[in-house]
Amino acid sequence: MHQLHEFNSRELLDNQLADKVANILETAVKLRGKASIAVSGGSTPKGFFSVLSKKSLPWKQITVTLADERWVDINDDASNTKLVHQNLLQNNALEANFFHIKQGDLLSSEVLADLNLAAGTTVLPFDVLILGMGEDGHTASLFPCSNEIHSALSKDAAPLLKVVPTTAPHERITFSYAYLAQSKNTFLHICGQGKKTVLDQALAGDEITEMPIRAFLQHPSLTTNVYWAE
Template sequence: MYQLNDFAQRTDLDNALANNVAELLSNALSQKGKASLAVSGGSTPKGFFTALSTKDIDWQNVTVTLADERWVEFESEASNTRLVHENLLKNKAAAARFFHLKKAGECNQATLAQLNTDAKNNLLPLDVLILGMGEDGHTASLFPCSEQISSALALDNTDALMKVVPQTAPNDRITFTYAHLAQSKNIILHVCGAGKKVVLEKALSSNNQTEMPIRAFLQNPDINTQVYWAE
Protein backbone atom coordinates (compact mmCIF):
# COMPACT_ATOMS: atom_id res chain seq x y z
CA MET A 1 0.00 0.00 0.00
CA TYR A 2 1.04 3.63 -0.21
CA GLN A 3 0.44 7.06 1.26
CA LEU A 4 0.83 10.20 -0.87
CA ASN A 5 2.57 13.20 0.68
CA ASP A 6 1.95 16.12 -1.70
CA PHE A 7 4.04 19.32 -1.59
CA ALA A 8 3.58 22.59 -3.45
CA GLN A 9 7.32 23.27 -3.75
CA ARG A 10 10.29 20.96 -4.17
CA THR A 11 12.18 22.80 -1.44
CA ASP A 12 9.31 22.05 0.96
CA LEU A 13 9.51 18.37 -0.02
CA ASP A 14 13.30 18.31 0.38
CA ASN A 15 13.16 19.76 3.87
CA ALA A 16 10.25 17.60 5.03
CA LEU A 17 11.86 14.45 3.67
CA ALA A 18 15.21 15.33 5.23
CA ASN A 19 13.56 15.87 8.61
CA ASN A 20 11.70 12.57 8.36
CA VAL A 21 14.74 10.55 7.31
CA ALA A 22 16.90 12.16 10.02
CA GLU A 23 14.29 11.16 12.61
CA LEU A 24 14.08 7.59 11.29
CA LEU A 25 17.87 7.24 11.33
CA SER A 26 18.06 8.72 14.83
CA ASN A 27 15.47 6.24 16.06
CA ALA A 28 17.46 3.34 14.61
CA LEU A 29 20.64 4.70 16.18
CA SER A 30 18.95 4.93 19.56
CA GLN A 31 17.63 1.38 19.31
CA LYS A 32 20.72 -0.45 18.07
CA GLY A 33 23.62 2.00 17.86
CA LYS A 34 23.79 1.98 14.07
CA ALA A 35 21.63 2.76 11.05
CA SER A 36 21.56 2.12 7.31
CA LEU A 37 20.24 4.28 4.49
CA ALA A 38 19.93 3.40 0.80
CA VAL A 39 19.29 6.22 -1.65
CA SER A 40 18.70 6.52 -5.37
CA GLY A 41 20.49 8.59 -7.98
CA GLY A 42 19.47 11.15 -10.57
CA SER A 43 18.90 14.87 -10.27
CA THR A 44 15.70 14.69 -8.21
CA PRO A 45 17.29 13.96 -4.79
CA LYS A 46 20.07 16.59 -4.89
CA GLY A 47 18.18 19.13 -2.80
CA PHE A 48 17.09 16.46 -0.34
CA PHE A 49 20.67 15.22 -0.08
CA THR A 50 21.96 18.69 0.80
CA ALA A 51 19.22 19.23 3.38
CA LEU A 52 19.86 15.84 4.97
CA SER A 53 23.62 16.41 5.08
CA THR A 54 23.16 19.23 7.60
CA LYS A 55 21.15 17.21 10.12
CA ASP A 56 22.70 16.75 13.53
CA ILE A 57 22.69 12.98 13.95
CA ASP A 58 25.37 10.41 14.80
CA TRP A 59 26.58 10.12 11.22
CA GLN A 60 29.68 8.11 12.07
CA ASN A 61 27.42 5.17 12.88
CA VAL A 62 25.30 5.53 9.73
CA THR A 63 26.08 3.48 6.62
CA VAL A 64 24.88 4.96 3.33
CA THR A 65 24.55 2.97 0.13
CA LEU A 66 22.65 3.03 -3.16
CA ALA A 67 19.56 1.07 -4.10
CA ASP A 68 21.36 0.41 -7.39
CA GLU A 69 24.33 1.63 -9.38
CA ARG A 70 25.59 1.79 -12.94
CA TRP A 71 28.75 -0.26 -13.44
CA VAL A 72 30.86 2.80 -14.31
CA GLU A 73 33.93 4.42 -12.80
CA PHE A 74 33.60 6.99 -10.01
CA GLU A 75 34.77 9.77 -12.34
CA SER A 76 31.93 9.14 -14.79
CA GLU A 77 29.05 11.62 -14.91
CA ALA A 78 26.80 8.56 -14.83
CA SER A 79 28.14 7.45 -11.43
CA ASN A 80 25.56 7.70 -8.66
CA THR A 81 28.32 6.94 -6.18
CA ARG A 82 29.93 10.21 -7.24
CA LEU A 83 26.57 11.97 -7.01
CA VAL A 84 26.09 10.81 -3.42
CA HIS A 85 29.62 11.77 -2.40
CA GLU A 86 29.27 15.24 -3.87
CA ASN A 87 25.75 16.00 -2.64
CA LEU A 88 25.09 13.94 0.51
CA LEU A 89 28.38 12.90 2.09
CA LYS A 90 29.32 16.46 3.00
CA ASN A 91 28.73 18.83 5.90
CA LYS A 92 27.82 16.73 8.96
CA ALA A 93 27.08 13.67 6.81
CA ALA A 94 30.73 13.54 5.72
CA ALA A 95 31.28 11.33 8.78
CA ALA A 96 29.01 8.58 7.44
CA ARG A 97 30.32 5.32 6.02
CA PHE A 98 29.60 4.37 2.43
CA PHE A 99 28.90 0.85 1.22
CA HIS A 100 30.13 0.66 -2.38
CA LEU A 101 28.14 -1.38 -4.88
CA LYS A 102 30.56 -0.69 -7.74
CA LYS A 103 33.85 -2.53 -7.37
CA ALA A 104 36.95 -2.60 -9.53
CA GLY A 105 36.88 -4.87 -12.58
CA GLU A 106 33.93 -6.70 -14.07
CA CYS A 107 30.61 -7.42 -12.43
CA ASN A 108 31.20 -11.17 -12.35
CA GLN A 109 29.97 -13.97 -10.11
CA ALA A 110 32.89 -13.69 -7.70
CA THR A 111 32.32 -9.97 -7.23
CA LEU A 112 28.59 -10.47 -6.74
CA ALA A 113 29.15 -13.28 -4.25
CA GLN A 114 31.41 -11.10 -2.10
CA LEU A 115 29.04 -8.14 -2.29
CA ASN A 116 26.11 -10.33 -1.27
CA THR A 117 28.02 -11.66 1.72
CA ASP A 118 29.10 -8.18 2.82
CA ALA A 119 25.62 -6.71 2.40
CA LYS A 120 23.90 -9.48 4.33
CA ASN A 121 26.47 -9.42 7.14
CA ASN A 122 26.94 -5.68 7.54
CA LEU A 123 24.03 -3.76 6.03
CA LEU A 124 20.70 -5.52 5.70
CA PRO A 125 17.90 -5.10 6.44
CA LEU A 126 17.92 -1.42 5.55
CA ASP A 127 16.51 1.04 8.06
CA VAL A 128 15.55 3.58 5.41
CA LEU A 129 15.16 3.11 1.65
CA ILE A 130 14.64 6.04 -0.72
CA LEU A 131 13.44 4.93 -4.15
CA GLY A 132 13.10 6.83 -7.40
CA MET A 133 10.94 5.96 -10.40
CA GLY A 134 11.60 6.08 -14.13
CA GLU A 135 9.17 6.98 -16.88
CA ASP A 136 8.80 3.24 -17.59
CA GLY A 137 7.92 2.48 -13.99
CA HIS A 138 11.30 1.00 -13.07
CA THR A 139 12.72 1.57 -9.63
CA ALA A 140 16.25 0.83 -8.43
CA SER A 141 17.48 -1.12 -11.47
CA LEU A 142 14.41 -3.32 -11.66
CA PHE A 143 13.88 -2.63 -15.37
CA PRO A 144 10.83 -4.07 -17.13
CA CYS A 145 12.90 -4.31 -20.32
CA SER A 146 15.61 -6.51 -18.80
CA GLU A 147 15.85 -10.26 -19.13
CA GLN A 148 16.50 -10.38 -15.39
CA ILE A 149 13.22 -8.75 -14.34
CA SER A 150 11.47 -11.95 -13.20
CA SER A 151 14.28 -13.00 -10.89
CA ALA A 152 14.82 -9.41 -9.74
CA LEU A 153 11.18 -9.25 -8.59
CA ALA A 154 10.97 -12.78 -7.19
CA LEU A 155 10.24 -12.82 -3.47
CA ASP A 156 12.13 -16.10 -3.09
CA ASN A 157 15.35 -14.68 -4.60
CA THR A 158 18.03 -15.30 -1.96
CA ASP A 159 20.48 -12.89 -3.61
CA ALA A 160 20.49 -9.41 -2.12
CA LEU A 161 22.35 -7.99 -5.11
CA MET A 162 22.33 -8.96 -8.76
CA LYS A 163 23.50 -7.76 -12.16
CA VAL A 164 20.91 -6.27 -14.52
CA VAL A 165 21.36 -5.39 -18.19
CA PRO A 166 18.59 -2.98 -19.28
CA GLN A 167 17.72 -2.92 -22.97
CA THR A 168 16.44 0.67 -23.01
CA ALA A 169 19.07 2.37 -20.83
CA PRO A 170 22.88 2.56 -21.00
CA ASN A 171 25.36 0.69 -18.79
CA ASP A 172 25.16 -2.60 -16.96
CA ARG A 173 23.71 -2.19 -13.47
CA ILE A 174 23.99 -3.72 -10.04
CA THR A 175 20.84 -3.59 -7.95
CA PHE A 176 19.37 -4.77 -4.72
CA THR A 177 16.64 -7.29 -5.44
CA TYR A 178 13.01 -6.67 -4.59
CA ALA A 179 13.03 -9.47 -2.03
CA HIS A 180 15.62 -7.59 0.03
CA LEU A 181 14.47 -4.03 -0.70
CA ALA A 182 11.01 -5.04 0.49
CA GLN A 183 12.43 -5.94 3.91
CA SER A 184 13.48 -2.33 4.52
CA LYS A 185 11.94 -0.92 7.68
CA ASN A 186 10.95 2.37 6.06
CA ILE A 187 10.33 2.74 2.32
CA ILE A 188 9.92 6.10 0.62
CA LEU A 189 9.33 6.91 -3.06
CA HIS A 190 10.66 10.37 -4.00
CA VAL A 191 9.32 11.76 -7.29
CA CYS A 192 8.85 15.23 -8.74
CA GLY A 193 7.10 16.82 -11.71
CA ALA A 194 3.80 16.47 -13.54
CA GLY A 195 5.19 13.73 -15.77
CA LYS A 196 6.05 11.51 -12.82
CA LYS A 197 2.58 12.10 -11.36
CA VAL A 198 1.15 10.64 -14.57
CA VAL A 199 3.48 7.64 -14.29
CA LEU A 200 2.48 7.21 -10.66
CA GLU A 201 -1.22 7.23 -11.57
CA LYS A 202 -0.59 4.64 -14.27
CA ALA A 203 1.28 2.47 -11.78
CA LEU A 204 -1.70 2.58 -9.45
CA SER A 205 -4.16 1.62 -12.19
CA SER A 206 -3.01 -1.99 -12.62
CA ASN A 207 -1.14 -4.69 -10.74
CA ASN A 208 1.19 -6.05 -13.43
CA GLN A 209 4.53 -5.74 -11.65
CA THR A 210 6.64 -6.96 -14.57
CA GLU A 211 5.23 -4.16 -16.71
CA MET A 212 5.91 -1.50 -14.05
CA PRO A 213 8.09 -2.81 -11.20
CA ILE A 214 7.29 0.13 -8.91
CA ARG A 215 3.89 -1.53 -8.46
CA ALA A 216 5.55 -4.15 -6.29
CA PHE A 217 6.11 -1.44 -3.66
CA LEU A 218 2.93 0.59 -4.17
CA GLN A 219 0.45 -2.29 -4.19
CA ASN A 220 1.90 -4.79 -1.73
CA PRO A 221 -0.45 -4.73 1.32
CA ASP A 222 2.46 -5.66 3.58
CA ILE A 223 4.55 -2.63 2.55
CA ASN A 224 3.78 0.93 3.63
CA THR A 225 5.40 3.03 0.90
CA GLN A 226 5.44 6.74 1.67
CA VAL A 227 5.26 8.71 -1.59
CA TYR A 228 6.79 12.17 -1.54
CA TRP A 229 5.79 14.22 -4.59
CA ALA A 230 6.11 17.87 -5.61
CA GLU A 231 5.53 19.69 -8.87
Protein backbone atom coordinates in the same frame (compact mmCIF):
# COMPACT_ATOMS: atom_id res chain seq x y z
CA MET B 1 -0.07 0.03 -0.26
CA HIS B 2 0.99 3.64 -0.50
CA GLN B 3 0.48 6.98 1.18
CA LEU B 4 0.75 10.09 -0.96
CA HIS B 5 2.29 13.24 0.53
CA GLU B 6 1.99 16.26 -1.77
CA PHE B 7 4.00 19.45 -1.31
CA ASN B 8 3.67 22.93 -2.75
CA SER B 9 7.37 23.15 -3.57
CA ARG B 10 10.35 20.88 -3.99
CA GLU B 11 12.18 22.80 -1.27
CA LEU B 12 9.43 22.05 1.21
CA LEU B 13 9.45 18.37 0.18
CA ASP B 14 13.23 18.18 0.61
CA ASN B 15 13.05 19.66 4.09
CA GLN B 16 10.14 17.52 5.25
CA LEU B 17 11.67 14.31 3.89
CA ALA B 18 15.05 15.12 5.42
CA ASP B 19 13.41 15.76 8.81
CA LYS B 20 11.55 12.45 8.63
CA VAL B 21 14.59 10.44 7.55
CA ALA B 22 16.85 12.08 10.14
CA ASN B 23 14.43 11.14 12.93
CA ILE B 24 14.31 7.53 11.76
CA LEU B 25 18.09 7.23 11.53
CA GLU B 26 18.65 8.85 14.91
CA THR B 27 16.12 6.55 16.56
CA ALA B 28 17.69 3.48 14.94
CA VAL B 29 21.13 4.41 16.24
CA LYS B 30 19.74 4.91 19.73
CA LEU B 31 18.05 1.50 19.64
CA ARG B 32 20.72 -0.60 17.92
CA GLY B 33 23.87 1.46 17.82
CA LYS B 34 23.80 1.71 14.02
CA ALA B 35 21.56 2.59 11.07
CA SER B 36 21.56 2.19 7.29
CA ILE B 37 20.00 4.09 4.42
CA ALA B 38 19.84 3.16 0.73
CA VAL B 39 19.34 6.02 -1.71
CA SER B 40 18.78 6.40 -5.43
CA GLY B 41 20.47 8.50 -8.07
CA GLY B 42 19.27 11.12 -10.52
CA SER B 43 18.78 14.86 -10.14
CA THR B 44 15.60 14.65 -8.04
CA PRO B 45 17.21 13.82 -4.66
CA LYS B 46 20.01 16.41 -4.82
CA GLY B 47 18.13 18.97 -2.71
CA PHE B 48 17.11 16.33 -0.19
CA PHE B 49 20.71 15.09 0.00
CA SER B 50 21.95 18.61 0.71
CA VAL B 51 19.47 19.18 3.54
CA LEU B 52 20.08 15.76 5.08
CA SER B 53 23.85 16.21 4.95
CA LYS B 54 23.57 19.18 7.31
CA LYS B 55 21.61 17.31 9.98
CA SER B 56 23.32 16.80 13.33
CA LEU B 57 23.18 13.02 13.40
CA PRO B 58 25.47 10.30 14.75
CA TRP B 59 26.86 9.88 11.26
CA LYS B 60 29.73 7.65 12.34
CA GLN B 61 27.12 5.01 13.17
CA ILE B 62 25.20 5.45 9.90
CA THR B 63 26.00 3.58 6.68
CA VAL B 64 24.85 4.96 3.34
CA THR B 65 24.55 2.82 0.24
CA LEU B 66 22.78 2.82 -3.13
CA ALA B 67 19.64 0.98 -4.16
CA ASP B 68 21.36 0.42 -7.50
CA GLU B 69 24.35 1.56 -9.50
CA ARG B 70 25.57 1.72 -13.08
CA TRP B 71 28.73 -0.35 -13.53
CA VAL B 72 30.86 2.62 -14.53
CA ASP B 73 33.95 4.25 -13.08
CA ILE B 74 33.12 6.20 -9.93
CA ASN B 75 34.50 9.34 -11.58
CA ASP B 76 32.06 8.97 -14.50
CA ASP B 77 29.20 11.49 -14.57
CA ALA B 78 26.81 8.53 -14.83
CA SER B 79 27.98 7.19 -11.46
CA ASN B 80 25.46 7.33 -8.63
CA THR B 81 28.39 6.84 -6.25
CA LYS B 82 29.87 10.10 -7.49
CA LEU B 83 26.50 11.81 -7.12
CA VAL B 84 26.12 10.69 -3.51
CA HIS B 85 29.64 11.70 -2.56
CA GLN B 86 29.19 15.15 -4.10
CA ASN B 87 25.74 15.84 -2.68
CA LEU B 88 25.08 13.72 0.43
CA LEU B 89 28.44 12.76 1.93
CA GLN B 90 29.23 16.39 2.65
CA ASN B 91 28.97 18.71 5.67
CA ASN B 92 28.08 16.69 8.80
CA ALA B 93 27.53 13.57 6.70
CA LEU B 94 31.22 13.44 5.81
CA GLU B 95 31.53 11.18 8.87
CA ALA B 96 29.07 8.60 7.50
CA ASN B 97 30.19 5.21 6.25
CA PHE B 98 29.57 4.32 2.60
CA PHE B 99 28.99 0.77 1.39
CA HIS B 100 30.14 0.52 -2.23
CA ILE B 101 28.05 -1.79 -4.40
CA LYS B 102 30.28 -1.03 -7.40
CA GLN B 103 33.65 -2.60 -6.70
CA GLY B 104 36.27 -3.42 -9.31
CA ASP B 105 36.08 -3.41 -13.10
CA LEU B 106 34.15 -6.59 -13.90
CA LEU B 107 30.73 -7.50 -12.50
CA SER B 108 31.48 -11.19 -12.12
CA SER B 109 29.73 -13.90 -10.15
CA GLU B 110 32.62 -13.84 -7.68
CA VAL B 111 32.23 -10.10 -7.12
CA LEU B 112 28.49 -10.53 -6.63
CA ALA B 113 29.03 -13.31 -4.10
CA ASP B 114 31.42 -11.15 -2.08
CA LEU B 115 29.10 -8.14 -2.22
CA ASN B 116 26.10 -10.18 -1.15
CA LEU B 117 27.97 -11.51 1.85
CA ALA B 118 29.13 -8.04 2.84
CA ALA B 119 25.69 -6.47 2.35
CA GLY B 120 24.13 -8.99 4.69
CA THR B 121 26.43 -8.01 7.55
CA THR B 122 26.72 -4.28 6.80
CA VAL B 123 23.48 -2.63 5.63
CA LEU B 124 20.64 -5.15 5.50
CA PRO B 125 17.86 -4.74 6.33
CA PHE B 126 17.73 -1.03 5.56
CA ASP B 127 16.31 1.36 8.12
CA VAL B 128 15.46 3.73 5.28
CA LEU B 129 15.04 3.20 1.54
CA ILE B 130 14.65 6.15 -0.83
CA LEU B 131 13.40 5.04 -4.24
CA GLY B 132 13.08 6.92 -7.49
CA MET B 133 10.94 6.02 -10.50
CA GLY B 134 11.54 6.11 -14.24
CA GLU B 135 9.06 7.01 -16.97
CA ASP B 136 8.68 3.28 -17.67
CA GLY B 137 7.81 2.51 -14.06
CA HIS B 138 11.19 1.03 -13.16
CA THR B 139 12.65 1.62 -9.73
CA ALA B 140 16.20 0.94 -8.56
CA SER B 141 17.42 -1.07 -11.60
CA LEU B 142 14.34 -3.26 -11.76
CA PHE B 143 13.79 -2.61 -15.46
CA PRO B 144 10.72 -4.08 -17.17
CA CYS B 145 12.76 -4.35 -20.37
CA SER B 146 15.51 -6.51 -18.87
CA ASN B 147 15.85 -10.27 -19.16
CA GLU B 148 16.50 -10.34 -15.42
CA ILE B 149 13.20 -8.75 -14.36
CA HIS B 150 11.54 -11.98 -13.22
CA SER B 151 14.53 -13.06 -11.13
CA ALA B 152 14.94 -9.54 -9.74
CA LEU B 153 11.32 -9.58 -8.53
CA SER B 154 11.50 -13.13 -7.18
CA LYS B 155 11.13 -13.66 -3.44
CA ASP B 156 14.08 -16.09 -3.67
CA ALA B 157 16.50 -13.61 -5.26
CA ALA B 158 19.91 -12.85 -3.79
CA PRO B 159 20.34 -9.39 -2.24
CA LEU B 160 22.32 -7.98 -5.17
CA LEU B 161 21.88 -8.84 -8.84
CA LYS B 162 23.34 -7.95 -12.21
CA VAL B 163 20.84 -6.34 -14.59
CA VAL B 164 21.32 -5.38 -18.23
CA PRO B 165 18.51 -3.06 -19.39
CA THR B 166 17.72 -2.92 -23.09
CA THR B 167 16.25 0.61 -23.04
CA ALA B 168 18.94 2.31 -20.93
CA PRO B 169 22.73 2.39 -21.09
CA HIS B 170 25.20 0.58 -18.86
CA GLU B 171 25.29 -2.71 -17.07
CA ARG B 172 23.75 -2.35 -13.61
CA ILE B 173 23.95 -3.80 -10.12
CA THR B 174 20.80 -3.56 -8.04
CA PHE B 175 19.35 -4.73 -4.79
CA SER B 176 16.57 -7.20 -5.53
CA TYR B 177 12.95 -6.49 -4.72
CA ALA B 178 12.95 -9.11 -1.94
CA TYR B 179 15.60 -7.20 -0.01
CA LEU B 180 14.47 -3.69 -0.91
CA ALA B 181 11.04 -4.61 0.42
CA GLN B 182 12.52 -5.56 3.79
CA SER B 183 13.37 -1.91 4.48
CA LYS B 184 11.79 -0.71 7.71
CA ASN B 185 10.79 2.59 6.06
CA THR B 186 10.28 3.02 2.31
CA PHE B 187 9.90 6.32 0.47
CA LEU B 188 9.30 7.08 -3.21
CA HIS B 189 10.66 10.55 -4.03
CA ILE B 190 9.32 11.99 -7.29
CA CYS B 191 8.80 15.44 -8.75
CA GLY B 192 6.96 16.94 -11.70
CA GLN B 193 3.65 16.33 -13.41
CA GLY B 194 5.17 13.71 -15.68
CA LYS B 195 6.11 11.50 -12.74
CA LYS B 196 2.66 12.05 -11.20
CA THR B 197 1.15 10.73 -14.43
CA VAL B 198 3.42 7.66 -14.28
CA LEU B 199 2.41 7.14 -10.64
CA ASP B 200 -1.26 7.25 -11.60
CA GLN B 201 -0.62 4.70 -14.37
CA ALA B 202 1.17 2.42 -11.91
CA LEU B 203 -1.72 2.61 -9.48
CA ALA B 204 -4.25 1.87 -12.22
CA GLY B 205 -2.84 -1.56 -13.13
CA ASP B 206 -1.50 -4.63 -11.38
CA GLU B 207 1.04 -6.26 -13.73
CA ILE B 208 4.27 -5.91 -11.77
CA THR B 209 6.70 -6.91 -14.52
CA GLU B 210 5.18 -4.18 -16.72
CA MET B 211 5.83 -1.46 -14.10
CA PRO B 212 8.00 -2.80 -11.25
CA ILE B 213 7.22 0.16 -8.97
CA ARG B 214 3.82 -1.52 -8.54
CA ALA B 215 5.49 -4.16 -6.36
CA PHE B 216 6.01 -1.44 -3.75
CA LEU B 217 2.90 0.66 -4.30
CA GLN B 218 0.44 -2.24 -4.26
CA HIS B 219 1.97 -4.60 -1.70
CA PRO B 220 -0.76 -5.40 0.87
CA SER B 221 1.43 -4.99 3.95
CA LEU B 222 4.31 -2.80 2.79
CA THR B 223 3.66 0.93 3.06
CA THR B 224 5.46 3.10 0.53
CA ASN B 225 5.34 6.79 1.42
CA VAL B 226 5.21 8.77 -1.82
CA TYR B 227 6.66 12.26 -1.55
CA TRP B 228 5.70 14.36 -4.58
CA ALA B 229 6.02 18.02 -5.56
CA GLU B 230 5.43 19.77 -8.85
